[in-house]
Amino acid sequence: MIKPWNQWDLDLLCARARLVGFDLDNTLANSKLPMRPPMAERFTELTRRIPVAVITGGRYSLVVSQILDVLGPGADLSNLHLMPTSGTRYLRWEGGAWRTVFSHDLDDDQRARAFASLERRAREQGLWVEEVWGERIEDRGSQITFSVLGQQAPLEAKQAFDPTGELKERMARAVAADLPDLKVHAGGYTSIDVAGRGIDKAFAVRELASLTGIDVADMVFVGDRMAPGGNDYPAAQAGTMGVAVSNPADTILFVDGLLARLPEPDGGDDVAQPVSQ
Known part of the structure; x- marks a missing residue:
């Protein structure tokens, strides 16, 4: 509830x-x-x-x-x-x-495939923006996180970028199709997380x-x-x-x-x- x-x-x-x-x-x-x-x-x-x-x-x-x-x-x-x-x-x-x-933790192959898919799909969908605040794709060991505006983007910029969540949801679906063995989901305001299934x-x-x-x-x-x-x-x-x-x-x-x-x-x-x- x-x-x-x-x-x-x-x-x-x-x-x-x-x-x-x-x-x-x-x-x-x-x-x-x-x-x-x-x-x-x-x-x-x-x-x-x-x-x-x-x-x-x-x-x-x-x-x-x-x-x-x-x-x-x-x-x-x-x-x-x-x-x-x-x-x-x-x-x-x-x-x-x-x-x-x-x-x-993800293994080396899972990490490499996650990085490659996140970058490729972001570029295809116009989400690989020119200027970002901090790291764009972060390896957290047990999770790979892509942040459209960078990890250190101010809250106001993140909230304004994709208010309906449509852009990140679309990219998450594309990445999930590339990585059927992993869990892919839209995380924060502008982020997509890749981790072990389930x-x-x-x-x-x-x-x-x-x-x-x-x-x-x-x-x-x-x-x-x-x-x-x-x-x-x-x-x-x-x-x-x-x-x-x-x-x-x-x-x-x-x-x-x-x-x-x-x-x-x-x-x-x-x-x-x-x-x-």
Whole structure:
């Protein structure tokens, strides 16, 4: 079930929720930027109340710069589940460091074919633009991501480029025809992701359920692209309580509602301090 953040009965949601998952870009933080202090403060406190997951199409280094580097000293890192590159990787805090539990990396042949198809189809469809912000095709190990305007394009430019999503959807279909053994889907506003078949945010929450023992139905997932075709929609399709937001400001208000209802942790236990990697 998917509802806007301000239409959920938070008393019922909090009574059922055993884990809260979040998308990253435009949900917890503006694209590629760190969480702002008000969000970091609330996110830190939430990790002390309930298990928290971050499932993002971005690579792990962005999770570090956007989340881990700005967490408060009271964050309970043992309660944090990190799933970058659309859940193709999973990291947990163990023994004072972030340990990779799994990583479904593409092999050399899959990478080469993905790069070739993305460039060829982009040129054919007029999406290989002259000037871009940053890297155009990024190898994230377990995922290859093509960004029409470049990885560092400002949010306003990305939102204005293909507002209906028609251009990226058309290119995604063409690339998928070239790569029948891989999963190809339109990701963010101007991006197309290539990963192993069957791997998306639905896969991620099911893996999380298997590894934590928490039923998917008892998970909340918060994202800004919850409509059919959006990259957060599969998490709700898998059975989570889907919470639709438009921006980090919505997320702050939603998390405030959770913190007003979730029990405070018992005092006296030391928690791990966040470190960069």
